[in-house]
Amino acid sequence: MKIVVCVKQVPGAAAVKIDPETRRLVREGVAAILNPFDYHALEEAVRIREAVGGEIHVLTMGPSRAEEVLRESLAFGADHAVLLCDRKFAGSDTWATSYALALAIKKIGAVDLVLCGRQAIDGDTAQVGPGIAGHLGWPQACGVASVSLENDRAILVSRMMDDGYDRCRIRLPAVLATVRELNEPRVPRLAGWIRALERPVTTWNAADLGADVAFLGLNGSPTRVISTSPAGMRSGETRLIDRTPVESATEILRELRLMGAM
């Protein structure tokens, strides 16, 4: 089975800032991480490959620095990595982004399954996965909490809904957007990281994809961010202490002591 996993480099959660003029996320000089939801898509891809064989291509669009998340994905177990990098991509909204990613998936060729995290933690739109399916004309499912292969032409998934789960049979090739409940991502090994440093990362620009530049970047994006404002700050933080009752109470006492409340 040939699987493509779409990943994204996002700012670390504590580091999100918005440019007041462009109203876009400031990414320069900010600690960047692999979008946390994407680990679940990667894990599922590796499990499917372990079960039935095949190969995993990891795909992202971004500046050259985004190669970092591709290397991490290679350490995780992906076989090949593709970076879409071109100034013409800059400022793309979810429609233009999914257009470019869909072209890359076509260029990879003979893909059976595309896996994405349910959403990126920076934009929080959850639109790119369905957008890719739309551009490719493939079936798709969002909120995927379980996956099992029926045969080489169909896949069974359960979709997380507000009031429970839908069980669906989906014809391949297809696009799935995965949720945390799907699996517990593995921790990559050092040997995998060392191998990942030596693996090639293929870079494609807009011309390589044969993209219509009228559909790329800010000018090719049908949506505009009109205004952005930070969410109201909560006055405190919530922390789950997941220990025995005695340990939890001891931890709370320590926190209170630290705050000077005792």
Place this chain on the structure above:
Amino acid sequence: MIMKEQSGVTSPYRIEVSPPKQSVSDLTGRLERFALRYRMVVEAGHCACVTDNAMGRLAFQGPELLRELSLPVRPGQVMVHVNTFHSLADLHWLLDLCVELGVRDLLSVSGDGSVRLPKLKPSEIGGRGESATSADLLAYIRRNYDPFFRIGVAFNQYEPEKEELEKLAKKLDAGASFVITQPVVGRNPVIERLRENLSVPLIIEAWMSRKIELLTDCIGYDPGFRDIFEPVDELRRIRETYPECGAYLALLDFKTQFQELPGWFDSRSGGEQ
């Protein structure tokens, strides 16, 4: 001459060598730095201690670093931390690798979790509580690997004493071979009482960063130390105060402090070893 501790470790100094975090950025350079520090510690006769995802930050595991970097494993000169934030399969991978490499000293701790780290279920390791504890982990390792490992546990003198002693009793019942404290600054009455009654070797943690204020964040307790903090001087005081104990050095500055480490004062001979 180096004093032989009861626990079988050749040097009184256990020196923490932090493993590189999992990130592609300058990975080769960070691995080289780890290897350099590890070799410094071992070649000087001390014991290198490798933490396990400290503060919940995803890092490489000690045994895989030793193997991939072809670092020497000498008896009593490597201690690997192992905590409860692993899958059972990964725990066995780590422990089997320790056996393969000859790493016999472990420190069993509950650890700090994060969203990227799995956590052992109590039922997987024979625990009966709501979450897996370091005592559960220790007992599990003993059941599956005895008599290979010598396993230490942590003691936090800043927690309420009665509860902490109860926890320590469970750890000792599970088969702890030595105990390591939280960082000690000055004389500590809880440690004084503990050393009188402990049946296994006690190792005192020394805070080697000049930023004493960070200790408050680390232990959740303000030790009330307001003067300029000189870690090497404090280490000397610890050694004079607790001559029969080993010392665990956290946050050691390898460039400036490593060569200044004082010899060990042996109260039996009245001189430095």
